[in-house]
Amino acid sequence: MIAAAMLFTAVAATAQPRRPRPIRHERHERHEVRRTPDYDAWRTGPRHEVSIKAGAFPFTMSCGHLGLSTGTERLPLYPGIFATPDAVAAFKVRYSPRKTSGGITAAYYYRVAYALSVGVAFTYTGLYGDIFDARNGRKVSSNDMATISVAPALRLQWLNLPTVRCYSAIAAGPAVDITSIDDGRQTYLGLSGTIVGVSVGRRLYGFGEIGAGMQGIFSAGMGYRF
């Protein structure tokens, strides 16, 4: 016990004197609520935004979510199939595999509030394939489809940090599927939703999204704020 007391005394004696704390007058003078820097700066900061992204598994009315709900181009070959004009014509051609460009979306947003932006999104989705003559292998036609949509959009930025933003968005507008084989046009209301999107960067930024609809299920892209 005595030894412990002596040790404490020795340590206390060798310790350096404590430096006085600097007086921070501003703390006492300005009692502000602490906010993110962006909350103060959004009105004066860049409010316009353009972006471009590519989305996997975009939705089209004719084929569903491309890559998820479409399968093999099946010919109607089963036992007992009858020869109709369409069936006979179908057996005389072969369909190549079809590929998609994914959903390419160019968007413009204008920030109208701290957490809200409005804008418009243009989406193009291409589906490309060929039809060949079964006998000589020559291409007889294209089996393409283009889907175009123009959709007004709303975006809710629910996390605003200086360089990171998290958001959700929804877009709805007219869409059309244009098929090359018969020059057919199917128009409908195209919908697109972003469940979660994350962007990183101040003016030039990259982003990734998870959603559904015309723009795809998984998307990634780049944007610029000005």
Add this chain to the structure above:
Amino acid sequence: MKHRIISTTIRMAAIVMAAVAAVACRVEDGSGDIDSTAVGYTLFNNANDAMQEFAQAIDRMQGLDLYISAADDATREAIRNRFFYDKRIVSDAEHEGVWLIISENTAMEIDTGRKRLGDEGAVWSYSYIDREYADNKRPTLRRTAQGSYLFSMPAPAEPHAAFIYAVADNLEVHLAFEPDDPLEGYSAIGLSGRFTSLCGYGPDKLVLEVEIDEDVTYSARKNGITGGSMTLDGISNGSVDRAAASYLTPHTVEIEYEGNTATWVY
């Protein structure tokens, strides 16, 4: 450090975007290789559908002929159990010589003209209660000689409403019953001549001209067509597709189309 994170994020986003766009996901596998005689096989199916319909109707008429001419009630009931076990046979009380073969879904009305099928000058016709034919005609089996008949099948009253039907004008029929015992024998039907089959939705139909090259034989014992061959000319969209079909067994056929030959199970 922060700039490095931002820069890396933008680069990664660009790479992912490029990967999604440039790799171009394959979403459909295409149609692959289809048998080169598939067109001929579909043409055969149209012709075979008509053949089966013709043969089964003739077989039924022959069964009714045996039923009517049975020596006694016990034999008649035995014949009914043999040929029409799930059907009722009723004589039309108001029209002599008219019989109804009633099944669960339909009824076949056969007008015997008060003659047996083998009688000289016999003309049997039939219709189904749910089917009407053009110009009030009916499918008809007309005796021409011992064991020989001419079979005619008119077009339906509303051809656009029918998906597939056949029209035959005097198709030659050779009818036998072997052995000649109603309780042990079976129909053997030979068909020769030509007929037309039409198939398709609405007015857009494939017209198939069928020419029987070698008698098509239907065996009731084997419950199917056991032999014969025919030439098939399918006309659609302004082009003609020619195929040849040879029956091998009741459920296999050899198809020749554009120089290719294949055996199909139908």
